[in-house]
Amino acid sequence: MADSTPLLKVRNLRVAYPIRSSVLMRHIGDNVAVSDVSFDLHQGETVGLVGESGSGKSTIARTIIGLVKASDGSIEFEGKDIARASWRQLKSIRREMQMVFQDPYASLNPRLTVRDIIAEAWRVHPGVVPRGAWTSEAKALMDRVGLNPDYSDRYPHQFSGGQRQRIGIARALALRPKLIVCDEAVSALDVSVQAQVLNLLEDLQADLDLSYLFISHDLSVIEHLCDRVLVLNRGVVVEQGTVDQLFDNPQDDYTKRLLAAVPVVRPWLEPT
């Protein structure tokens, strides 16, 4: 794995929000959300970021996708440094990276039809799909994520939570990206539906050679889906390794505590 160039290379990433004084808005300090985070993500791989609220896992995701500015460190996508990329380069990099959001209700524009939500990507990046093919392409994507293509003219509120999350995935796939960042993408779903979406993500990865950066607070989902995992606590990576290493033989105290706290479905089967 180490011999190929990573798809995504994050080095010493630091994200801090300035604290300003209440009166004159002078910069009086920094609120550090993430500091010194480094990791690689290879083509076809799923890397998990796990941590509790305030651990900085979402900040990392949002920084990589470009919603938040990094204060320091570098993010390289296919060898190109995002922080130093020109606006035009950045736009082409953006095509390669997409995001699936947590809330299936808030992440879809309630005023657009499913077709328009998916086509939004092609409107922003002209030339990917010709305008005349938008409807057929959108329907093909809907079919791909397990939605009835006949519903392309419906609005988000006409779908259930799980179906909406599929729409979100279809939108992310519209630009045929290499990397999809999933920010708590299954956390808001009911267990039975969550399993459907996890299976869909696995299928898509196998078919399209996708890479995932998967953010979750749910260790069992991370364990199920990921190849490698980073454990975050208060903005710092406390441990990283393969799923087997991390779940079978955790080294860091915090990781151990976190794993010990995960509720077990059948505690009576556990050796105590």
Place this chain on the structure above:
Amino acid sequence: MLGFVARRLLLAVFVLWGAVTVVFVVVRLVPADPALLMAGETATPEQLAALRAEMGLDQPLIAQYLQYVGNTLTGDFGRSYTQFVPAMDLIAQVLPNTALLALLACLLAVGVSFPLGLLAALRVNRFSDRAVTTLSLTTQSLPGFWIGIVLMLVFSRQLGWLPSAGLDSPQSLILPTITLALPFIAILTRMVRSGLIEVMGEGYITTARSKGLSERTVIFPHAIRNALIPVVTLVGLEFGTLLGGAVITETVFSFPGIGRLLVFSIGVRDYATVQACVVVIAVAFVLVNLFVDLLYGFLDPRVRNSR
């Protein structure tokens, strides 16, 4: 809390400076010659020149501005051109009357609208709610000056119960107070109602109920204290509407207040007094809102503790 107060004070000072500047810009930068406006078409060139010198209009604009800001800080708005006394003196004579009128109208409005809003909120979509909302919407749609005229027509001209103009006795305050308060009552009632309805759906209201508290205790203090927070802010902003209403009410009832002074001064092109009136009213508005902001901090611990 200290940071919060400091930030609010700073904002108030800034807004005041802005308001004073706007008045300067409006009065000085209009295409017309203020001296000409003031002296009228019939003035001789000599008179005009004298006036310009007295008003400092022969100096560069920036000097005029600094002079003006300095004067404003000391409450010197120049001399009234019709009454031959400092404009500020004219205002000092009538300001207490307007203050009294505004205060009475505020008290009346709060006293009437809180119970009404509460009643409507607690009986959402029932008859009493519909009655209150319809009534307040109608009242809000009535022109303030027209309310004054009708009240005057009925209670002083037809029934002869109350004086129709001036300020000679405490009775003279009744009609202007009602006229001024009515639109305010309408707005406030609607705010109290919607604020309370929103709060009644909050989780902590469910908690209060789950504690087995009586519905009365759930409302006082749990709901009302939270509902008050947004209402207080809106009251501050609507205080401007009240001040605007005072101008009209005072005109209708020939009430010796700052509003009537303003309208009168505009009629006789007494710009020094006009400026003074506008600045004083803006100051009053800013001060009231500063007070409201601080009250907000007092009511909401989350604001108080924020940096």
Place this chain on the structure above:
Amino acid sequence: MTEPATARVDSLEGDPPLLRVEGLEVEFSTSAGVLRALDGVSFEVRAGETLAILGESGSGKSVTAQAVMALLPQPAGSIVGGRIWYGGRDIAAEPVKQVRKLCATEIAMIFQDPLSSLNPVFRVGDQVAEPFRRRRGMDKRQALGKALELLKRVGIPNAETRIRDYPHQFSGGQRQRIMIAMAIALKPRLLIADEPTTALDVTVQAQIMDLLADLQAETGMGLILISHDLGVVADVAQRAAIMYAGRVVETGSIREIYDHPAHPYPKGLLESIPSEGARGQRLTPISGSPPNLLAVPSGCPFHPRCEFAIDVCRTDVPMLRRPEGWEAGHEAACHRSEEVL
């Protein structure tokens, strides 16, 4: 239009149940029409026992708690049938005002989101002291003294000084501890916890569950744990009721249900959870989505998602019954438990 409430034979052992819900039906009116949030829900809880009510969103588990506490949103929601027996009275038939008198003294409740459940403008001490003042008529000093004891008991550090702080100054876990302190203030005999740890971090989640279990052992109160998470309650609860589309589809000892589910829905749920050493294996989800309560499928509401559904499932509503071969006290509402599971 409804099936008879199940008469329990198995409940003859030991004390009478603290709370017994029979054939409870709740309807909500929405602008889109009337929806039946609960359709014949029955269960019971005893003193010292923990019952888990489990289900996905829209299954009616929270509505059940609201109905018991007379907290159904007014005027949209109302009880249209069934009984809620508490202390020999049917509180479903009593006016809200009457039921509220039981709240906090007999039955208390904590909620999912401790931040919005605490009044932001009052000090936590005053909020915890409120039951003592308003319900027990204590004076302020006395009540605050009691509140301090409680805050210490639920593990708020530096309770002496923090009693004067406001809710927003506490962490999520501490807020839930405060809610718990408030709920147990008047020593209720039954505590209903509605998703008490859903809004909290994993590590805090375990602490809160431990606290609830400790308090229950200490006071012998009955506990109803409402959750969507089958894992969280497994350690603490003895019995469970699994809900789907406003009905209880399976009930019994939690261990029995998890190990030998008698209904395809709980079975599917358990198989959907990614866990327990099944690393890298494909999950077996339940197909389809939970039903829209405005258009609940006919017959067994689960039939459109059920791989075992046959004609009778589409037409006849299955009753809760003990399938042959399952333990006493284990009931499921499925026509085909014996054949397929």
Place this chain on the structure above:
Amino acid sequence: MTAALPPMITTTPIATPTTATQTMQRARRARRGVKIRITVPIIIIGLYVIGAITVPVIYGFDPLRTELVDRLKPPGTTLSNGSIAFLGTDQIGQDLFAQMMMGARVSLAVGASTLIFAGLAGVTVGLLAGHFGGWMDTVLMRIADVQLAFPAILLAILLASVLGQGLTNIIIVLSIANWVVFARVTRSQVLALKNREFVEAGRALGAGHFHLIVRTLLPGCVAPILVVATVEFGHVILAEAALSFLGVGVPIGVPSLGSTIQAGTAYLTSAWWISTLPGIALAGLVLATGVLGDALRDFYDPTLRGA
């Protein structure tokens, strides 16, 4: 509805004060109510528009004509030219109904033009301030704060007194006094939308500022802007009337509802209709916009529906 009960339980009737069906009927009625509350005001406003356009033409209205014999005739009087003045005549013998409809013309024209200018300016400012945040937001909102320090009517008086009378000036004045409302509403809506995930999804796609503002944020602001515009329409009409009443509005000779009411105050005891009837006409128009605004808000915000 009654469940078959185990024999040991005595049957007691279930006391449910309101069943869900009843509540739903109420909800349905409320929903129908919203539609009625939208349609009826639109019809009323439509009638005003038609009346304002046609009536003065039909009556051959000429503001300068005076008919001394027909002065101050009560409603229903047959005039010297044989026509019936069913709302009476004014102090110069003009038919009051024709004059009121002429006034409605002014009101509607001023209201619509002001809405367009204030709306365009305010929405643009709100979108920019909300979307870009930072210093742009600070600067724009501080300007709005300064603007708010002047009660709208006060600012209008100040500007009108400087700019002089005339319809264009009224529109300018009222636009300046009202853009802030649009700016604030748009900005707060943008701020609410901005952190919604679907807007972030747009940013994650790499959408530029123009795309985000025009295609994502603006459509989300339409509903609240429409509501505000409706309510503001009424406010602007009232403000125009107030300005004209104070004599700083329409020029002499243009019959506005405000100036007609003002003219009638001199004849309150002898000819009550001159002041009161235009006031009612004005209130009817403003009430229609108020009801419409409320109904639109209920329509667009289902969470508040029935609340």
